[in-house]
Amino acid sequence: MSRSRSRNLRHVRVFAGVGVAALAAALAACSSSPATTAAAGASAAAKPSGTLVVFAATSLTDAFNKIATQFEAANPGVTVKFNYNGSSTLATQITQGAPADVFASASPTNMATVTDQSLTSTTPKIFTRNTGEIMVEAGNPSHVKSVGDLANPSLKVVVCAPSVPCGKLATTIFKNAGVTVKPVSQEQNVGGVVTKVSLGEADAGIVYVTDVKANGSKTVGVPIPANQNAITDYPIAEIKQAPNATAAAAFISYVLGPQGQQVLKSFGFMPPGSS
């Protein structure tokens, strides 16, 4: 329960905090601009310094917080600040001029929103991948063994809304498995699904494997076979107007490098090249 609560408090902050986050990002950008000017004035191979603002999908929260701690330790003088939110909200904020250095999206679609307006200075790179899993209460009281079991009308199944990435995932999985599932709710984000399964309101939900791993012992995952499952690519790119381009490039390299990949793996993410 404490896991799911902290998860939702995070969402509370996300809902209420868009303005605050934007303000923080703006302040961070202001404070980092002298460093950027200095870096531009000095050699091209300047050491990263100042504040780095990373806009990242909510599902990356735990992994990116850890990566940032390591990155800061490896690059003294750099402070990483995050704006975590749904990828579509982040894409909107960036297209509306929010001062981000790096955008890490949970789906190529939302990255495309940004690249379509030529707002990235580097071509987005796939840095990790995620895949679906059935989340059920600990002990699996409803004995869910496969995607097919979710068609049982007496089961309360919760998924994401079909138009958001985790909902597209569920739609693909149901289609691949050839089952018709009538969910009792289509949540706005994966956190909503996790909350409802954690509190026992729903019997099962479709989430990412990383959500099951992050949610602790209150819930367990029922794996979905590869031939029914779907895989989501996570692209990362530097933003064209990045106030701190030097640190942005360094951070992206770090995420793509062995240390970053190791952390992502430890949180259940899949490497970009695997299947």
Added chain:
Amino acid sequence: MAKVKLPFNPVLALLAALAALFFIFPLIGLIAGAPWGHVASVITSKTAVQALELSIIASLSSTAIAIVFGFPLAWLLARGRFPGKGVLRGLTTLPMVLPPVVGGIALLLAYGRKGFIGKPLESATGITLPFTLLGVIVAESFVAMPFFVITVESGLRSMNRRLEDAARSLGAGRRTVFTRVTLPLIWPSLAAGTVLTWARALGEFGATITFAGNLPGVTQTMPLAIYISQSSNMTDEAIALSLILVLVSLVVMIFRRDRSGAG
């Protein structure tokens, strides 16, 4: 123009103008940014019509609940003499400051399928609240009723009670005093409380999606439909849907000012 001569205070006027513009600019942004080409098709879509219907049903129901249960509570808080009244007032107005999503989780823990009230309720009656329209109404009542309670309570406190005493001394029964003296005196508070409650219920999002979930045609009210389209890279749809909500609320808010004579 003005019959009473008011000294013009430029500082006051400037601050007031800034305050007004602060609210007007976002509205202009919404109207200017609206995808007028396909507003009509968005607002007549099945999703929009269903969501508006559910919003109206749920917000009116929760307003009715607020009046039926909130009035006695307001009366108790205004007139009752008992220990712990301040605590009771604090507890019943807590949803006003609680982030609605947390309110929704609290509702799940109490009235959900595994909640300490919801579980016995289900075994006794077979009714479960989450994922139903009833759940939407419960969530909206939880968040909106405090607005009715505090407005009516302050109306009851600030009215001149000697008028009630006078009526009683002239031989009026309790019922007559209530309907002929008390009610007319607190009428503006009742009206304001009702409208505020309804408006809050109409815009309710966080507690609703957390407690009742989101399913088009069952629990998806307007704010939920708007937020889902915004989260789905459908900003145009979100803006078009918002316009309906803005229009409905604006009409009621303006109507309220005129009726209460405060305008």
